[in-house]
Every structure is written in C-alpha cells, then in structure tokens.
Amino acid sequence: MKAEQKEVKMELRGETEVVLKRYFAAPRQLVFDCHTKPELMRRWLIGPEGMALETLENDLRPGGKYLYVYADSKGNKAGVYGEFREVIVPEKVANTENYAMDMSAFNPNAPEDPNATVESRLFETEGNGTLMTHVCKYASAEVRKMMLESGAGPDGMEVCCQLLDKLLLELA
C-alpha cells in the first residue's frame, strides 16, 4: 500500500455535503471496532490541542445516544453528542452530530436540533485494507455555508480546507 493513500482526502458533494476519505491497512471489522468500541476509541481519538477525552459513552444501536466530552487542564469542557440513526456492523454507522460548547448548560434529554448535522461512516474492504468514507450532511446549503463562514465545528473547517486546497492548487 502506498503511503499517500493514508492521507485524509476531502471533497464537497452536492449542495450540503462534505466527504472525507481515509484508507487503513487493516480488515474492515477491526477498523469498524476502532470507530465504535469505547475502549478502542479511547486509544486514538485524541482531543484538540491541550484537551483530553474525558467521557466516552456509546450506545451503539439505532436510536441509541452517544456523548464525548473533552476537557483541558483548567477544567474547560466541550462535548460532541447525538443519536445513532443507522448501525450495520461492520459496514456503516450514521448518527446526528451536535456540539456543546458549554457543558454546564448541556441537557442530554433536550429535544434534538432539527438542523443537526447527520454524519455517516461507510467502511469498505479495499485490497488488504479498508476505505472509510465519512460523509457530513448539513441541514441545508445555508448551514454548510454558515459552517464555512463561522468556522464553527470541525466539519465546517473541512469545507474550508477543501476550498483552500483548491485555491492553493490554482495559485501554485
């Protein structure tokens, strides 16, 4: 397997989606487990600079909820949470994605934001490895644009990357 296959590749699809692809040199079941089993997720899902993964709850079934909380040394916390929509072991996981910037005001039982991002991860066997396709689908083109303009949330940043990659290629 070539090294460049292991690079994260990002693209825009349609009006509302951002697609991220990454190859892993391991069988599909193993890659799937690493994305869904808390004890394995803890081993690699490191936080943003200076933040560590504190809470990792995953109720992996359609309708089940998940919550990941990152904390820094000063006690600042930020969370990612949502609900699983589709679970096909070891092939696909789809879920809603929300961000909680203020964990003290976080209510796990609050009704879900209808504009929540829906993300899905598809795992396909390719050669001796696995190709992961991660799709983030925003509620509308406006939401995607807003994510881009505000830079809020990791997925918005991916849109920016895509635009800038393209721009840089053309500028180079």
Added chain:
Amino acid sequence: MNSLDSTFAALADPTRRAILMRLARGEATVMNLAKPFKMSQPAISQHLKVLAEAGLISTTIRAQERPRRLETAPLKKAIDWIEKYRQMWEKRYKMLDGLLEELQTIQTQGDQK
C-alpha cells in the same frame, strides 16, 4: 467580524476566488478584472470591496489607474489555522494506524497458537 471569518466569507464566492487567482498572476485594473465575467463593473466593484475589507487585496494609486493586488497574509493565517485542524485528524488517524497494527499482531499471534 473577525478577520478569519471575513477571509472565509470572502473565499466562499467563486467569482471572488477567480479574482484572487487572476491577481496571483500580477496586479490588474478593475476593467481587466471585470473582463472574464459577464458582470457589470459595479458588481465587480462590490466583490472587490468584500476582498478589500477582508484584507485580501490592496489598491495601488497610479495616475488614473487603481490596480488591485493580492495580499497573502490573511490567506496564510487561514491556512495555518486549517492546517492545525487537519493535523489533528492526521494525528488521530496515525494513532489509529498504530493501534490497528498492534491489534492485528495480537490476532496473528493468537491464530498461531
């Protein structure tokens, strides 16, 4: 609006990106910039205003001409910021690569027993 926001807002429009591409080849007048687009000069001027406010272009005053030029500093800032984020995902996936390798080694050893 902070500068990063205005940089991305400015880059979100294909016409404005095209203008930046053109300016990357060298400075140009508003007339020349308007040429490739089926657009009125006021419409182009509006785009130039957004780019100027984001600090992505500057205006040189020379006789009757007002050529615009590309300013790369805000772009650099945006790229640095994005690169940091991309690196975080790369870092995570590299750790995952290591974990996958370890898990496969354990599995292979188990199979051999």
